[in-house]
Amino acid sequence: MTERKYKADDYKSDFRPTWCPGCGNFAQWRAIRAALAELEIPPENVVLASGIGCSSHMPNFLNVYGMQTVHGRGIPVATGVRLANPKLTVLVYGGDGDIYGIGGNHFLHACRRNVDIITIVSNNFIYGLTTGQASPTSPVGTLTKTTPRGSIENPLNPVSLAISAGATFVARGFSGDAKHLQYIFKEAIQHRGFAFVDVFSPCITFNKNQTFDFFRARIYKIEETEHDKEDFHAALDLANQRFVRDHLPIGIFYQIENKTTYEERDFALNQGYIPAHEELGLSDEQIEIITKEFY
Amino acid sequence: MNQDISVRFVGSAGDGLVSLGWLFAKIIKKHNLNLVGFRSYQSVIRGGYNEYQLRFSDEKVYSVGEEADIIVLLNKQVASLHLPRVNENAKIVYDQDYVDLDELGYPSDIIEKLPIPMKELAKQVSKLSVIKNIVVFGALGHILGLDTELIKEVLEEQFGYKGKELVEVNFKALDLGIEFAKNNNWEKVSKKLKFEKGKQMVITGNEALALGLLTGGLKYYSGYPMTPATSIIHFLTRYLPKLGIIVKQTEDEIAAAGMAVGASYCGARAATGTSGGGFALMTEIVGMASIQEVPLVIINSMRAGPSTGMATKTEQADLFQAYGASQGDFPKIIIAPNDIEDAFNVGIESLELAEKYQMVVIVLMDLYLSEGIATVRKLNLKYKTKRYGILDKVDDDYLRYKITESGISPRTLPGTPKGMHFTGSSERNEKGFSIASTLAGLPETLPIRNAMVEKRARKLKQVAKEIPEPIFEGDKDADITLVSWGSTLNIVREARINLEEEGIKANHLHIKYILPFQKEKVKEILENAKEVLIIEQNFSGQMQRYICMQTAFDIKHHLRRYDGELIVPSQIVEKVKEIVKND
Numbered sequence: 103m104t105e106r107k108y109k110a111d112d113y114k115s116d117f118r119p120t121w122c123p124g125c126g127n128f129a130q131w132r133a134i135r136a137a138l139a140e141l142e143i144p145p146e147n148v149v150l151a152s153g154i155g156c157s158s159h160m161p162n163f164l165n166v167y168g169m170q171t172v173h174g175r176g177i178p179v180a181t182g183v184r185l186a187n188p189k190l191t192v193l194v195y196g197g198d199g200d201i202y203g204i205g206g207n208h209f210l211h212a213c214r215r216n217v218d219i220i221t222i223v224s225n226n227f228i229y230g231l232t233t234g235q236a237s238p239t240s241p242v243g244t245l246t247k248t249t250p251r252g253s254i255e256n257p258l259n260p261v262s263l264a265i266s267a268g269a270t271f272v273a274r275g276f277s278g279d280a281k282h283l284q285y286i287f288k289e290a291i292q293h294r295g296f297a298f299v300d301v302f303s304p305c306i307t308f309n310k311n312q313t314f315d316f317f318r319a320r321i322y323k324i325e326e327t328e329h330d331k332e333d334f335h336a337a338l339d340l341a342n343q344r345f346v347r348d349h350l351p352i353g354i355f356y357q358i359e360n361k362t363t364y365e366e367r368d369f370a371l372n373q374g375y376i377p378a379h380e381e382l383g384l385s386d387e388q389i390e391i392i393t394k395e396f397y
Numbered sequence: 398m399n400q401d402i403s404v405r406f407v408g409s410a411g412d413g414l415v416s417l418g419w420l421f422a423k424i425i426k427k428h429n430l431n432l433v434g435f436r437s438y439q440s441v442i443r444g445g446y447n448e449y450q451l452r453f454s455d456e457k458v459y460s461v462g463e464e465a466d467i468i469v470l471l472n473k474q475v476a477s478l479h480l481p482r483v484n485e486n487a488k489i490v491y492d493q494d495y496v497d498l499d500e501l502g503y504p505s506d507i508i509e510k511l512p513i514p515m516k517e518l519a520k521q522v523s524k525l526s527v528i529k530n531i532v533v534f535g536a537l538g539h540i541l542g543l544d545t546e547l548i549k550e551v552l553e554e555q556f557g558y559k560g561k562e563l564v565e566v567n568f569k570a571l572d573l574g575i576e577f578a579k580n581n582n583w584e585k586v587s588k589k590l591k592f593e594k595g596k597q598m599v600i601t602g603n604e605a606l607a608l609g610l611l612t613g614g615l616k617y618y619s620g621y622p623m624t625p626a627t628s629i630i631h632f633l634t635r636y637l638p639k640l641g642i643i644v645k646q647t648e649d650e651i652a653a654a655g656m657a658v659g660a661s662y663c664g665a666r667a668a669t670g671t672s673g674g675g676f677a678l679m680t681e682i683v684g685m686a687s688i689q690e691v692p693l694v695i696i697n698s699m700r701a702g703p704s705t706g707m708a709t710k711t712e713q714a715d716l717f718q719a720y721g722a723s724q725g726d727f728p729k730i731i732i733a734p735n736d737i738e739d740a741f742n743v744g745i746e747s748l749e750l751a752e753k754y755q756m757v758v759i760v761l762m763d764l765y766l767s768e769g770i771a772t773v774r775k776l777n778l779k780y781k782t783k784r785y786g787i788l789d790k791v792d793d794d795y796l797r798y799k800i801t802e803s804g805i806s807p808r809t810l811p812g813t814p815k816g817m818h819f820t821g822s823s824e825r826n827e828k829g830f831s832i833a834s835t836l837a838g839l840p841e842t843l844p845i846r847n848a849m850v851e852k853r854a855r856k857l858k859q860v861a862k863e864i865p866e867p868i869f870e871g872d873k874d875a876d877i878t879l880v881s882w883g884s885t886l887n888i889v890r891e892a893r894i895n896l897e898e899e900g901i902k903a904n905h906l907h908i909k910y911i912l913p914f915q916k917e918k919v920k921e922i923l924e925n926a927k928e929v930l931i932i933e934q935n936f937s938g939q940m941q942r943y944i945c946m947q948t949a950f951d952i953k954h955h956l957r958r959y960d961g962e963l964i965v966p967s968q969i970v971e972k973v974k975e976i977v978k979n980d
């Protein structure tokens with residue numbers, strides 16, 4: 103085997119993670135780095151944008167162009183990055199509150215827009231950083247500081263939502279299986295178009311329900327079944343099976359490669375322009391074209 | 398006062414008033430005259446009462462004026478609504494087949510009635526109802542003494558792409574209008590304007606701003622439709638494939654601002670535009686980009702508020718919204734362009750300042766400036782901008798947020814080897830790492846926090862050194878100093894000139910840079926003034942209070958308008974006379 107160009111540690115920053123020891127985010131931190139190394143993507147060509155939350159601290163701990171935005175806004179910022187420079191590998195990372203709650207609108211539109219970015223959601227079914235409140239994925243009855251009598255709202259099914267909204271790669275991982283996560287992240291990064299990965303990622307401090315043991319007892323791998331990931335209806339059926347109960351599939355639910363991406367449709371990008379690199383100002387020809395209507 | 402002529406078209410939204418005004422402006426422009434135009438309208442797609450007033454001269458024109466020399470009534474409903482606005486000596490052009498001025502109570506003794514069966518005449522040459530406007534242009538051309546050949550040149554330029562036939566129809570309609578006016582002995586206007594074939598542009602404020610942004614290197618623009626900012630995205634989208642830029646309609650204004658930050662972070666000069674409601678949504682991103690030190694230009698074209706307010710009416714009431722946008726204590730730049738030509742300059746300037754200082758620049762336009770039209774002669778579209786503060790190679794000691802004397806730190810763009818760093822919305826150290834979580838409050842991080850706050854603040858001091866002094870015009874020893882800001886510069890200028898003609902000496906201080914604020918200079922001017930009158934398009938005197946906050950100078954007199962319509966020079970003249978008389 104030839105020597106790899108990059109090691110997983112090349113993507114590690116000098117800042118040690120500040121998560122509680124045992125937090126599910128560690129496994130994702132390792133898996134992201136391992137996937138990037140495996141794909142030999144130079145660290146300088148990676149942008150990872152997060153929102154706010156425990157999970158959103160991620161870019162601090164990575165040696166890439168890391169950006170922490172404000173709560174819920176990783177997706178629009180990453181979209182701007184990617185459209186300005188489509189040569190970059192662009193990831194979004196955040197929590198279930200961040201991306202399904204306050205950033206929900208962006209998530210929906212990112213799915214249909216099909217810009218080639220990868221969105222990873224560390225789904226711990228709770229608000230971690232703000233010390234344990236209900237999240238959009240908390241099941242009915244969940245006891246949290248804001249739902250002391252049990253949550254009365256129905257939870258969101260993000261995988262089903264993403265498939266319906268037009269995402270072209272939809273997967274789910276589990277922080278208890280870093281190798282499998284690495285495989286999913288690698289596939290997501292290689293995917294052409296919007297890739298979305300929901301990760302079951304226990305918050306060991308504030309969530310006593312969706313724990314590592316809870317998931318271990320219920321998950322199974324989609325790759326080990328007959329599931330056809332290119333079949334939209336089969337993918338939706340799989341996603342809509344009774345959620346957060348007995349059997350929880352992880353792996354790739356849905357992936358299609360034949361849909362054009364936003365970049366391929368954009369009238370500037372599909373001519374090969376890279377907005378971030380183009381010369382500034384107007385050429386004489388451009389001046390003539392755009393001012394004609396004023397004469 | 399120099400010789401100028403005002404024409405007012407009055408119609409409903411369905412009368413095609415926008416294109417009519419635009420076409421008339423082009424005809425005037427072709428005669429090398431200067432022109433200012435503004436449409437007063439409502440937020441309805443059809444119906445309603447709209448006025449398009451255009452004023453032109455062979456000398457500089459400052460405002461759309463108040464009284465109209467010629468009023469064109471395009472339908473019966475608006476003719477009746479227009480009655481209170483009619484002024485003495487106006488020539489009223491109307492279609493007598495549909496409108497009876499006497500029945501509507503128009504004062505026959507002080508106006509001149511010019512009936513013309515515009516619809517009937519138009520029918521002779523075309524089934525298209527808008528052709529009646531061309532008939533009117535013919536008749537107007539006759540009384541204004543315009544050059545028929547030049548008018549035809551404009552019609553050819555405007556409709557040529559639709560085929561020869563349509564051009565011919567337009568020519569015939571024009572000739573019919575001219576013939577009719579001649580045969581009915583329509584008297585020419587007494588004011589004589591010098592004209593020749595001209596080559597200047599006629600343009601709206603938003604378009605001038607957009608051209609300025611492009612000249613200043615714009616590569617990314619995002620927005621969510623909101624009057625009166627929407628025409629910026631319309632214009633940019635039109636030429637997008639030829640410009641190689643990204644223009645993006647987003648799901649909301651938060652995304653618009655967020656995407657612009659992402660693009661700018663990669664080195665694409667980026668801007669986003671909206672009105673107050675959308676700007677409110679962008680607010681959190683203002684603070685984010687400011688602490689991240691990512692350049693960002695935000696255009697807020699103000700309209701009458703609060704909330705949805707009056708979507709099609711003008712106001713200057715978002716000053717404190719811009720000033721206070723986003724939590725925390727950090728510097729930002731706020732510029733309110735003076736007029737349409739200046740909007741172009743600010744387009745360039747805002748992108749350059751944003752990149753040079755890695756700051757947020759808020760451009761405060763308003764509906765009058767965004768949608769008003771004017772002829773312009775000197776837009777420097779060939780201007781070559783340059784890049785500021787971006788490293789293409791990195792030394793081992795690179796620190797993205799290095800504490801420097803100027804406050805500006807070196808910056809690398811994604812894709813630059815060894816330039817990787819963390820850009821956060823949290824407070825950070827020189828490397829960029831957060832000092833807000835586990836390091837927060839540690840003795841070693843306290844000075845870092847202070848150093849970062851101070852570093853960011855120093856940038857504004859630098860900006861202050863490079864911006865020009867405020868505009869100050871007129872006699873130093875005047876009886877009164879007029880103060881204005883943003884889009885009303887020329888309206889107040891006209892008032893000052895009118896006052897001088899009446900023997901009242903006034904001077905004029907105009908504020909364009911709200912942040913940084915040239916407080917020493919402003920204070921000096923105000924303290925040397927005999928009387929001060931501030932003129933603003935808002936209820937509570939936002940600039941007046943802002944000046945007081947910055948200089949401790951409390952301006953005594955004010956003129957405020959907040960009904961949604963433009964302040965007019967005569968209001969200012971009247972107010973000044975009141976003040977000076979009482980002295």
Ligand SMILES: Cc1ncc(C[n+]2csc(CCOP(=O)(O)OP(=O)(O)O)c2C)c(N)n1
Nearest residue numbers: 154155156157173197198199200229230231
């Ligand atoms: C506009 C705004 N509202 C609220 C907050 C407070 N806040 C910070 S993180 C967070 C939720 C975190 O939950 P999640 O996104 O699921 O991430 P986790 O901490 O669980 O990883 C909230 C509400 C904020 N920072 N900004």
Ligand code: SF4
Nearest residue numbers: 122125156230305306
């Ligand atoms: S609070 Fe929960 S989510 Fe946050 S770091 Fe600790 S374990 Fe992880």
